Amino acid sequence: QLQLQESGPGLVKPSETLSLTCTVSGGSISSSSYYWGWIRQPPGKGLEWIGSIYYSGSTYYNPSLKSRVTISVDTSKNQFSLKLSSVTAADTAVYYCARHRATVIDYWGQGTLVTVSS
């Protein structure tokens, strides 16, 4: 059974960079045909796709966040990571990592709350 687990600081200061890692177990991150993505959900609000990385290394970002987002993959550790720069309070959210095809998301991590506050 595939499992994804987010990790990283739960508190980030304004203007700093949010960094999260997703560790994949029960399957290989190098499997063909799958994307590995990040989705966030501000408290009490809906879902927003942040970006994804293909197993080949190609990256895709939400245009509204593209200038601040970097997603990378470390196949040796079966992990992928998110960096979001210049954060503000509006970036406070539960951040989910997920596996998907170019269609739907079939596996999600449990989510991690990141709060932006001084």
Next chain:
Amino acid sequence: EIVMTQSPATLSVSPGERATLSCRASQSVSSNLAWYQQKPGQAPRLLIYGASTRATGIPARFSGSGSGTEFTLTISSLQSEDFAVYYCQQYNNWPWWTFGQGTKVEIK
């Protein structure tokens, strides 16, 4: 960007009754639409893809219909475990996915 609009925002339904949720796209997404269920404190779970195909393990009381710009998720007889928030997602123009804002199904 394709905007997905869900209605109503909140639906109050008694257990055993039928629930009908709507999702409208700002432009055609063909049948490239999915529905997810999210319970408090949990990640979303895929229910329906291709507008009408149930994902693995999803009970038959969940059904989806529609194409183009108008879609419906129907829960034929609400069980206690079905009270949750439901999101639609279009994937017609990957990677420019978008989600609806959600419909909360609450106990009447």
